[in-house]
Amino acid sequence: MKIKKVGVIGCGLMGHGIAQVAAQGGFDVVVVETAQEFLDRGVARIEKSLAKLAEKAVAKGKQTAAEAEAFVTSTRARIEPTLDKQRVAECDLVIEAIVENLETKQALFAELDAICKPDAILATNTSSFSVAQIASATRRPAHVLGLHFFNPVQLMRLVEVVRTDATDPDLFSAALEFGQACGKAPVSCRDTPGFIVNRLLVPYMVQAIQMYDRGDASKEDIDTAMRFGCGYPMGPFTLTDYVGLDTTLSILEGWVERYPDEPAFSIPESLRRLVAQGKLGRKTGEGYYKWDGDKRV
Numbered sequence: 001m002k003i004k005k006v007g008v009i010g011c012g013l014m015g016h017g018i019a020q021v022a023a024q025g026g027f028d029v030v031v032v033e034t035a036q037e038f039l040d041r042g043v044a045r046i047e048k049s050l051a052k053l054a055e056k057a058v059a060k061g062k063q064t065a066a067e068a069e070a071f072v073t074s075t076r077a078r079i080e081p082t083l084d085k086q087r088v089a090e091c092d093l094v095i096e097a098i099v100e101n102l103e104t105k106q107a108l109f110a111e112l113d114a115i116c117k118p119d120a121i122l123a124t125n126t127s128s129f130s131v132a133q134i135a136s137a138t139r140r141p142a143h144v145l146g147l148h149f150f151n152p153v154q155l156m157r158l159v160e161v162v163r164t165d166a167t168d169p170d171l172f173s174a175a176l177e178f179g180q181a182c183g184k185a186p187v188s189c190r191d192t193p194g195f196i197v198n199r200l201l202v203p204y205m206v207q208a209i210q211m212y213d214r215g216d217a218s219k220e221d222i223d224t225a226m227r228f229g230c231g232y233p234m235g236p237f238t239l240t241d242y243v244g245l246d247t248t249l250s251i252l253e254g255w256v257e258r259y260p261d262e263p264a265f266s267i268p269e270s271l272r273r274l275v276a277q278g279k280l281g282r283k284t285g286e287g288y289y290k291w292d293g294d295k296r297v
């Protein structure tokens with residue numbers, strides 16, 4: 001299985017980064033959105049990120065200005081943004097990065113199954129759903145696997161490559177190689193809730209939020225404690241704002257419904273309240289903190 005052309009569905013927080021690292025890895029990329037304004041926003045993020053990476057490479061003496069410019073131009077040229085899903089018909093691998101909702105993902109996978117060529121790999125970037133359940137919406141479960149990237153995709157080295165009981169081992173190997181070609185360190189995971197990272201990370205975020213909801217410590221102090229006590233680059237509240245409160249809530253709602261007896265999975269009161277108020281984190285300018293673009297205010 002040789003992957004050359006990659007489709008990415010969704011050009012939001014994750015999709016734009018996945019499209020970018022795939023293009024940086026030398027793949028031709030088609031990235032699909034539902035509306036022009038979302039597509040434009042995602043492409044603007046890609047261009048800003050490429051400019052930043054180029055600027056840093058020059059500043060560190062890793063590239064000349066001309067090499068950096070060529071990197072930006074050639075990477076951007078490999079990405080075709082479109083509103084037409086049919087454009088992924090010729091892709092060897094299609095990665096879904098849309099909203100964390102099982103029914104929506106299943107509906108998309110049924111559509112992709114009809115659009116994509118028979119030997120194409122269909123991958124999901126889901127944070128929390130069973131890959132097998134998503135695959136069940138297709139007639140090709142052997143061709144379905146998880147490719148779980150981390151936010152921000154351009155900077156985080158990990159990709160979890162997830163196999164179900166039905167995933168074809170050759171396609172799984174091709175997906176591991178794809179992750180490497182995108183400059184990532186791929187790890188193999190079974191199709192269990194949260195795979196490796198989120199099974200550990202999300203319950204930790206829940207514990208931090210519940211500590212704050214009980215009034216045991218301020219969110220600022222909890223963040224400072226985890227940064228300076230554990231060496232984490234961000235504290236749990238900055239991280240929840242970074243991931244998106246809506247995404248975090250969707251992950252937890254799915255788990256609480258499916259595993260009601262698992263004490264590690266519960267939904268903090270403030271998370272529900274803030275999402276109901278439309279305070280989704282950095283992307284809406286407010287979550288646990290207030291944000292002006294990338295900066296906390």
Ligand code: CAA
Pocket residue numbers: 048049050052053056126127149150151152153154155156198201233234239243
């Ligand atoms: N593209 C290119 N450059 C970028 C960038 C991007 N998308 N984002 C940030 N940068 C640049 C910044 O501009 C900055 O450049 P300068 O040094 O020139 O100022 C540099 O990268 C470092 O960024 P920051 O100044 O913001 O500082 P940082 O050192 O804290 O690094 C970070 C940022 C890598 C995000 C770091 O804070 C970090 O690792 N945070 C934790 C992130 C994390 O845990 N992610 C996982 C979330 S969970 C998940 O993804 C799974 C899920 O399913 C929910």
Ligand code: NAD
Pocket residue numbers: 009010011012013014015032033034035038096097098099100101108125126127128148149150151242243244247
């Ligand atoms: P997001 O809301 O930023 O982006 C989702 C994008 O998908 C939106 O721009 C939306 O317009 C688009 N979209 C929705 N339905 C579509 C469709 N049918 N066709 C094309 N585009 C469609 O969300 P996100 O944070 O990028 O999350 C995407 C996925 O990645 C989710 O499954 C999430 O759990 C997972 N994930 C998120 C993070 C994170 O830190 N936010 C990390 C890893 C994985």
